[in-house]
Structure formats: C-alpha cells, structure tokens
Amino acid sequence: MVAQTHIEVVMPQMGVSVSEGTIVKWLKSEGEATKADEPLLEISTDKVDTEVPSPADGILDRIVKLEGETVPVGTTIALITPTDAAAGKSGLLPEPASAASSAGTQAAAVSVPNGPGGGRTFVSPVVARIAAEQSVDLSLVPGSGRGGRVTKKDLLDHIERTVSAAAETESQPQAAPAPGARSQPSSAPHFETPGERQERETPGERYERMSQMRLGIAEHMRRSLDTAAHATTVFEVDMSRVVEIRTRLKPEYLGTHGVRLTYLSFVARATVEALRNWPWLNGEVRGEEVVTRGFVNLSIAVALDESKGLIVPVIRNAEGLNLLGIARAIQDLSERARAKRLIPDEVQGGTFTITNPGGYGSIIGTPIINQPQVAILDVEALVKRPVVISDANGADAIAVRPMMNLCLSFDHRLIDGAYAVQFMAELRANLQNWNEERY
Amino acid sequence: MPEMTYLQAISDGLRQEMRRDERVFVMGEDVGVYGGAFKVTVGFLEEFGPWRVIDAPLSEIAIAGSATGAALMGLRPVAELQFADFVSCAWDHLVTVAAKQYYRAGTPVPLVLRLPSGGGFSGGPFHSQSPESSFTHIPGLKIVCPATPRDAKGLLATAVEDPNPVLYFEHKHLYRRIKADVPEERYTVPFGKARVHHAGDDVTVVTWGAMVYTAAEAAGELRGEGISVEILDLRTLQPWDKQAVLESVAKTSKLLILHEDTRTSGFGAEIAAQVAEDAFEHLDAPIKRVAAPDTPIPFSPPLEKAFIPQVDDVASALRELVAY
Numbered sequence: 001m002v003a004q005t006h007i008e009v010v011m012p013q014m015g016v017s018v019s020e021g022t023i024v025k026w027l028k029s030e031g032e033a034t035k036a037d038e039p040l041l042e043i044s045t046d047k048v049d050t051e052v053p054s055p056a057d058g059i060l061d062r063i064v065k066l067e068g069e070t071v072p073v074g075t076t077i078a079l080i081t082p083t084d085a086a087a088g089k090s091g092l093l094p095e096p097a098s099a100a101s102s103a104g105t106q107a108a109a110v111s112v113p114n115g116p117g118g119g120r121t122f123v124s125p126v127v128a129r130i131a132a133e134q135s136v137d138l139s140l141v142p143g144s145g146r147g148g149r150v151t152k153k154d155l156l157d158h159i160e161r162t163v164s165a166a167a168e169t170e171s172q173p174q175a176a177p178a179p180g181a182r183s184q185p186s187s188a189p190h191f192e193t194p195g196e197r198q199e200r201e202t203p204g205e206r207y208e209r210m211s212q213m214r215l216g217i218a219e220h221m222r223r224s225l226d227t228a229a230h231a232t233t234v235f236e237v238d239m240s241r242v243v244e245i246r247t248r249l250k251p252e253y254l255g256t257h258g259v260r261l262t263y264l265s266f267v268a269r270a271t272v273e274a275l276r277n278w279p280w281l282n283g284e285v286r287g288e289e290v291v292t293r294g295f296v297n298l299s300i301a302v303a304l305d306e307s308k309g310l311i312v313p314v315i316r317n318a319e320g321l322n323l324l325g326i327a328r329a330i331q332d333l334s335e336r337a338r339a340k341r342l343i344p345d346e347v348q349g350g351t352f353t354i355t356n357p358g359g360y361g362s363i364i365g366t367p368i369i370n371q372p373q374v375a376i377l378d379v380e381a382l383v384k385r386p387v388v389i390s391d392a393n394g395a396d397a398i399a400v401r402p403m404m405n406l407c408l409s410f411d412h413r414l415i416d417g418a419y420a421v422q423f424m425a426e427l428r429a430n431l432q433n434w435n436e437e438r439y
Numbered sequence: 440m441p442e443m444t445y446l447q448a449i450s451d452g453l454r455q456e457m458r459r460d461e462r463v464f465v466m467g468e469d470v471g472v473y474g475g476a477f478k479v480t481v482g483f484l485e486e487f488g489p490w491r492v493i494d495a496p497l498s499e500i501a502i503a504g505s506a507t508g509a510a511l512m513g514l515r516p517v518a519e520l521q522f523a524d525f526v527s528c529a530w531d532h533l534v535t536v537a538a539k540q541y542y543r544a545g546t547p548v549p550l551v552l553r554l555p556s557g558g559g560f561s562g563g564p565f566h567s568q569s570p571e572s573s574f575t576h577i578p579g580l581k582i583v584c585p586a587t588p589r590d591a592k593g594l595l596a597t598a599v600e601d602p603n604p605v606l607y608f609e610h611k612h613l614y615r616r617i618k619a620d621v622p623e624e625r626y627t628v629p630f631g632k633a634r635v636h637h638a639g640d641d642v643t644v645v646t647w648g649a650m651v652y653t654a655a656e657a658a659g660e661l662r663g664e665g666i667s668v669e670i671l672d673l674r675t676l677q678p679w680d681k682q683a684v685l686e687s688v689a690k691t692s693k694l695l696i697l698h699e700d701t702r703t704s705g706f707g708a709e710i711a712a713q714v715a716e717d718a719f720e721h722l723d724a725p726i727k728r729v730a731a732p733d734t735p736i737p738f739s740p741p742l743e744k745a746f747i748p749q750v751d752d753v754a755s756a757l758r759e760l761v762a763y
Contacts, residue, residue: 126692129720146763152692152723 133209299350467519503529523556538579593628631678692723
C-alpha cells in the first residue's frame, strides 16, 4: 500500500467554524465500487447532516473511521483505490506483487465491528428513555454491550460527544462575546427517582425533554436580548405595483424556471437594494468598532416541521442576484432546510435577516435580532385595506389597496431611530415604485 | 473512640440501655450465670442482678411469650434466642400476638428479640440460618440486620426505644471477626436508612449483614478491572430504604441483590420487584440476585462454602452485569 495508489477520503471542511464531524452512516461498504460524486457516507456536524460524495471513481478499499466516530476536519476516514490505478493505468510503476496484494488482503482483514446494535435490537428501558428524552437516533450510537447492544454508558458518551462538539463549534468567536455568561447545555442529564418525579408533577402536566435545536434557539434568543438594545419600527407599504408585477411574472417564473415567485422575494430584493445606502444595518458591532460590508449575506428564517424549530439559511452575496436569483435561492434553501440537507456554511455568516410570519396571517411583530447582526426585517401579511389616496387633482379618496406591514427590529446601540426609518422609507419606496428594469 | 468487635459493640450498647433505663432487662437461655451462648451478656448478672438478667428455660415460645407480656405491661425486654433458627418455635407469639397487638388492642409491644443468625462456621442446618426474610412479610414487626460494630450499637439503642416489636438479627460470623471504632457515648442509628458502604458508578449491590463484606471484597477485585461498584448496606429490612436503592439504581442502572438467605421468596425478591415497579426506566440490565440455593444449609465445609455466596460468585455476577 503506497500513497499514490490510494485516494484518501477526509472529513470535509463543512464551514469555517466547523472543526469536526461525526460519521453517521457509511453508504458503501469495504470492497464496494463507487463513482466520483456518488454519495459515500453521511456525516453530521452541530449544524446540519449531509452526505459526502466520493472524490473519485474506484473501490472503497478501507473504512478507517467507523460509524459514530467524531473526528477533526481533515482526518482520513477512508481510502479509495481509483479505478485507473486499480486497472494499472495510473502510469506509475506497478508495486511489488507482495505489497500490492497485501493491500487487498489487509483491507479484507480489517475487522469492522458489527454496525450499531450489531443486529441485536434490544434496547434497555433506561436507554429507551434517555434516547427519547434527548431525541437520539440509537442507530447512530455504537454499542459496546453484549452482542453490540447500546448501553446506557454508550448513549451518555454519545450525547456528551455531540453536545460538547456543538458547544465547541458555537463558541467560535463570530462577534464580541456577549455580556453575561452563556448557559452551556448540560451534558449530564439529571435522573429523577419516581418519588421526585411524582412530587414535581401536577395532574394534567406533561414533561418533555427539549431537543438540542430547541436548547440552541433558547440560548440564542436570550443572548440576543441580553446583547442588543432592541427597538422596532413599523411601516405600511402599498403593494399594488408588486402585486400587479407578480401576477404577470408568476406563470413565466414557474413555467420557464421552476421557481415560485413569492412576495418575500420582492421584499428581499428591495431590501438588498436599500441596504446599499444604509450600510450600518448590514453591519455588526464588534467590541468598540463598527463593521460594515460590501456584500449582503441575507439570512432567511425558515420554520421547520410542526413549527417546532427554526433554521436560518443564508443567501450569500445577495447583492449580486436579481429577482429571479433571489426567488430561486429562497426556494432552494427553504426546501433543503426542511429536508435537513443544508451544509453548515449555509447557515452561517449572515449579515441581515428577513423573517416572514405574514404567511400565517400575522400583521405586526417585534422580532428578535439574529446575533451578531444588528437588524431583522419582519414581512407581515398582505391584506386588502381601505386607504386614503390622492388623485391627480390632489383630491382625497378612499381606495382598496393590498397593504403590507414591514417591521424592523434594530439594535439601538448602533442604529438610531432616524437611520432605521430612513432605510425603511427607502425600502417602502423601492417596493411601491418597483423598477422592473433595475431589479 | 475505642475499638470494639461487633460482639462487644452489641454488649456495650445493651449495657448502656440497661444503665439508662430501668425498664430494660434481658432474658434468655444461659444469659445470666454463663453470660450467654456467645458471651454477649458476660458481667450483666453481676452488674444488674437476677431481676434484670433472667435465665430462661429452654423454650423459645416461653421467652417470646414472657417478653411480649412484659412489654405489654410497660417493660422494655431485650430477649435473646441462642440461635435465630429456633425462632420458628416463637413464631406464633411473635406473628399472632406481638405483631398484631397494637392494631388489635392499641397496646404497644416494645420488645427486642436478639437473634444470632448466619452461617460460615459449619453450624449445619439448625444453627446457620438467616430467617430475616420470613419476618419481613409480617406487618407489625421491624427487622434489623446490622453489619458494622457502630451500627450494631446504634441500631440496638433505636430498637430499645422503638414502641414496636423489633427482631434484631446479629450475624454470628461477624461477632469477633469485625472490629471498628465505636463511640463510647450513647447514640442511635435510624431505622429505614441505608448506608453507603462503598460509593461507585457502574453497578449497585444491595445487601446487608455479613454479605456487605463479601460484596466489598468482590468490589475490591473489580476495582482493579476498572469497574466501580456501589455497595448499599440496607441495615434494616423493615422498614427498608427504597429511596436510597432507587437513587443508586438511577445512577448505575444495574442492580445486584446479594443475600445469605435462600433465594426463593428471599427479601431480594421484594427489592427486585420494587425496583422493577419504580425504576424500570432506569434499568440498563436485568436485575440480578446472588443468594443461597433453596436447600437446607449443609454441615460439610466445602458444601457450606458452595451454599453461602462467596466473593467469586459476587465478582462473576458483577462482571456479567457490567458486560451486559
């Protein structure tokens, strides 16, 4: 076995702040053929689960890191013998016969312990309970008990590994540390005796362990309120022009591009445009300095199943996208967010967030800023309202118009009210006077 | 703090109770002139006189019956049976009268019956039994099984104070084998509170009496293998410290119950059932029992050794639990 005849598969760098990943499942077994870009294994980081494609055509020669193992980025996790090398077309001198054949025998001799559970499906009561409370998929936990059974210790070790990995990644500095200590998720679950539990329970109450995502959201929301000086302003926007353009473009977008044109896309495009002139809203407070940017990484809040969870994927360099590009990006990211197929970089590095509760009929809100950003725009429901308009002669009349409220929460540490409302006025103007040529 | 054997601690505690409270008296076969079959009451006759140190006829039913009557009349008898095995003769008085008197007539029966129990010295089937489990089934009786000199003295004081009939099982094999520092002054050890003999994380052993030391030796062996064993000494079986057992099981998720008495319907069965009811969702392995087989206790030393749970039996059961 020499290096040239093998291609190493390494734990990929899934994002700047991701330092390690856990091998969830090998999709190929040793000795199996694989094609370049064909999914080879599934990995999990603190942010997302994803598949890792094969780097080349060839044979998966050896699995170095087993399911359930957590390894640093760059660690060799498997060796692939490329097809051309295997066929002797590598252009390299053939290896001495003994060495070449040893590669094969060695690979075959590598004993892969039974996969999770080793086919034994017995789950002890305590393991079943903890797995349910912590929302752990037991098939991902390597078992050390009799017949490969997952023991309580295996499970607790697994939970501790994943929690500490998550904590480590999250604590990578993105912003100045928030004042007030962060509450770390507790790694050692507390076990109640039935007596304690009975004392605590009131008839009619039900207890349920929070998921890791829920704990993360809770921590993030609290930290934001502890960090930013939140203030919210609300603007009414007459969406008549946008409605008219959307009605016209919608069939074309869907038919030609397969993209659903939503009001959110218009608001997102108009927001990116307005941020050019109000750069602090796309900025960040870092210590005693203000960071501004020549790009907009637009975060879009996406509610997950049963509205129990939230993920905020990022449209990178949104300033370079036209209406179609933004609509496509929103559709792609939200679909993949719900399918849990985002990669970690896609949920990091946002500079401004848009949240869209209007889809559920909400008309006003005071959103919490997504740290370390300084503002979040809340897109509310489009509703028909009687409004006073002035005709060409300056006479007032009441008309029915599709109106939408836009709410902006901003961090008053950096953004003064006058700055925020001027941005909002420009955003409103962008929407009310939508310029098809420009957007 | 003076060092005392388990036997000296019982003797010391009993003497202290008699000095403290005139109502306390002892009776039993050969407890007076001879000082007791195991010499617990040596010197008592000289100090307290024949009215408070009474040699009884060779009749356990007479001893239990007189003690019950004396207790009903307001005295605090501490009666001794030479061997716990013969308590079967006193069953009727203990179970039918003493245990039910307060319920039936509202009159307390504050008697203590000392019952030298346990094997390990080729005493054979009549002088080696550990009959405590049988009495845990009788509402109205309290069951005490000290393992250490300190507990032997403190639990005896609590037994004397208790207004209910208390069966005090003292393990013969511990009498002169176990020594420890025991406070000179009077103190009590509460009923229903287990003692952590050895703290650990991987597996819990619940036991009492002489088996505490068997468990401790096994735990010592396993420590070398990186296995951390928690040993709970129940100290009293009626009442017993369910909370301590449940908490320990919640921690380790693996439970071994160890007792010297025979297996079927031994008190280990009760503990196992209780844990299965209240701590099912904390278990990571089946509950395991190590106990004597369901036979009379043999005379033959090798057979007796095969009968009474040994360190190796406990160690291998613990290894199995840990590997489960």
